[in-house]
Amino acid sequence: MGRHVPAVTRALDILELFLEGDGTLSAPDITRRLNLPRTTVHELVTTLAARNYLVTVPEQPGRYRLGVRTHQLGSRYAEQLDLAAEGRRVAREVAETCDETVHVAVLEDTDVIYIAKVDSTHAVRMVSAAGRKLPAHCTAVGKMLLASLPEAELRSRVDGRELVAMTPHSITDPAALQQALAAIRARGLATEHRESNPDVSCVAAPVRDSTGRVVAALSVSVPMIRWTEQRGAELAELAAEGAADLSLRLGHRGRPA
Incomplete structure (x- = not known):
């Protein structure tokens, strides 16, 4: 088996956190839940948001929810x-x-x-x-x-x-x-x-x-x-x-x- 890429694993860990609770999280929430450095979380969240895997919650600055890209992937999976x-x-x-x-x-x-x-x-x-x-x-x-x-x-x-x-x-x-x-x-x-x-x-x-x-x-x-x-x-x-x-x-x- 090939080597797991730590950055990809952490990004997926972040996305999977949104499957729990009300589906919204802040960067400090993610830092605390995954016990990751704040800088790492900031970089990963920024990247995921730039690719529309995460979006900010309207009227709740600093909080995120899953973006349209995750819906598109899920829809394609369901089709198959x-x-x-x-x-x-x-x-x-x-x-x-x-x-x-x-x-x-x-x-x-x-x-x-x-x-x-x-x-x-x-x-x-x-x-x-x-x-x-x-x-x-x-x-x-x-x-x-x-x-x-x-x-x-x-x-x-x-x-x-x-x-x-x-x-x-x-x-x-x-x-x-x-x-x-x-x-x-x-x-x-x-x-x-x-x-x-x-x-x-x-x-x-x-x-x-x-x-x-x-x-x-x-x-x-x-x-x-x-x-x-x-x-x-x-x-x-x-x-x-x-x-x-x-x-x-x-x-x-x-x-x-």
Whole structure:
């Protein structure tokens, strides 16, 4: 690997400080936060401002915020994002950690479509495929995505619709579905036990884009012969971490409210 350039590293450290708090800082703030010499901070801030990476805050002399150049770079990055490709990368990392099947799915009306899948190496594993469509209310990813919809939009999608059963354990009662979705909202995670496949349990977490909107869900699926409450808790944590990683790649910052 090549040598890191200290001046570039310091300039990037300065820019990353603006991702925190209210997004405005003064040169003394930066000096204190990074423990750098005042002269160094002054030179770096002056250079970043000259290139429109920083701009002064109107009516607040001496304070800076991110400039238009950072927005242009972020917009170009967003244009090149591919949810499916990024989902496959993250799913592969999660699957390598837990050696179980990992899916990433999106919502289409009242169904989910799997856009990424990485298999377990175990002899007993899920039979599924990217591109497959399933009723959302029967899956952990689907319930996670339904729970993330605004109430009015959720009702417009599910009211009057028949909740078909995929197994005897599937939710078919609208009131039971509403109760399950409320619990998912409160927890921030979804589970599914033998509702889409009589031999499988799943846990799922939400994936957010740069605006904080839930655009996908990531799940870990486990055959019942390997499922325990302890294993479920471990996989729920992995699913949450994987979903947070994918959200970060999509431009999401921080935790949702």
